[in-house]
Amino acid sequence: MSTHNDSMDARMLHAFLDGELDGSHEELLFHKLSDSSALRAEMQQQLAIRTSIQRDTEAFTPPAVATSAIFAALGFSLPPLATMQAATHASSGGMAGGFAAGSSGMRRLLFSIGSGMLAIIAAVLLYMQFPFGQSTDSAISERVISGPPTTIEIHEIPALGDLPVAAAAPVHTANPRALTEEAVPVQISFHKRNTAVRPHPVEALAANGVRIDPSEVRAGQIQFFDLIPAPDGITLYARNAALRSDPSPAVVSQSDPWFRNMNLGLMYTLSDYHAIGIEVGQESFPQTFRGIEGGEDVWYEQNPLAYWATAVYQFNGDALLPHVHPFAQAQFGGAARLGPLARATVGLKFRPFERIAILAGLEGSMLLYRFQDTWFHTDKIGLTWGVAYAF
């Protein structure tokens, strides 16, 4: 009978602790509690259990990898702040999370490599189709500029240098294209070959308004492409990048478009060496930052996919090898909804033919972002590659 009563008392106690005991029984329970030390001990134990459960943060914190997966599956962007605690769980989160993050990274890497390979293959195919660099007589003579033919016969040094009027005068024009297409239609044939490479192509000098000194021009030193006019100064390029970031991403980015890390740029050539332009692109920026929330010091981590735009300054150096030029590039701008962005790139441009260049280089970037009056930054470094087309 006593056991039954104890059980009934315990039921009342549990119902009370769960907020399910009606008022009429509360007074009875309080009376029992005042009489029974065992019942009081049980209440303390139940409260101790409950308190411990409420501190079970592991259970109440969904891992960031799961949150990312859910929002990505529904086509939503990740909520702005995912706690570092969640990210920590993600990083220790077993095979499911690890594979999810790993497969995404692998896919991005394969896409980056694939796009780079495609760019190179496309350039090689074009090169094979138009073997511009072959300096044979036949290849050169096939490139005839339209208009009434005016043949320049270059026989011996200084034959061409002695053509101050016919060949050099149009170089003064502000529009170099006019030189060869309209003003002075020229058909050139070389009888004497000379494979020496000029350090500064004629058309580049002409584009700068630099007058060619006839005494510097030597017969046979002018390759055919020296007389092709320089582009009007506009170059369009697309490039991709594989960048390692610091901090490294512990949470998966919210979306994974096929054009991840693709950048498009438009440059205007100021001179042989200098160009300016703009570049836009998108990529994910892993961010970590500290802050205060609810009076507690918290550590946040997120990995948003951001669209960015920058102004670009580019310096192009003299050729190191035939058709290979070094370049350095600095960019300043911002990533939408994140903060200011700076990028710097050094690399090489390979120009197998006039209008197309393949570029590859080393790139570093820094994104600054502000949270609760404190600046944080994400740094990235890695490789970049792409293709440029000069109009």
Place this chain on the structure above:
Amino acid sequence: MSGTEPHCLPDAELFYRLKGEKEVAEAAFSELYARHGGRVYAYCLRFLANRDEALDVYQETFIRFFECAKQDREMTNVPAFLLKIARNLCLNTRRDKKRTVEFEDYQKLVQPSSPEKSELLQLITTALEMLPDDYREVFVLREYDGLSYAEIADVVDSSLSNVKVRIFRAKQKIREILSPYIEEFSE
């Protein structure tokens, strides 16, 4: 601060907004996720006692929840609805999995799972895993998810009296398992 901001709206209104345009639905879903994600995950993790399985069920729960929201459905209790979906998926997982105590599982029982976890919580988690499924789930719904007895009865599709008995027995069982240790913690 506008009264139409998602965090100012009740669950039912947010649930209704899930049928709206993408931006509206996204904001509503984010808010519902923030409100109830923790308790759904706690249910999955503590009921299944397996982190990888819990992750799968947890993700699937919210995806199905969103799909359900697209249908014309009256919603009075979002957390209970979420937990119903989670429960069905957990039971499916349980049914599909051949319950064997693998070597790794055994190690999980005897090794501390995380250094920051209190010793009592460690013991409670272990004791919870030793309960029968029908006791464990009502205990988790009560202690982790804070559901009332009536809500639990709705989620597990059982009578109120049956739920009361199961909760009481689950608590008693845990107390029995912990009895060698619990006195020192309650002092």
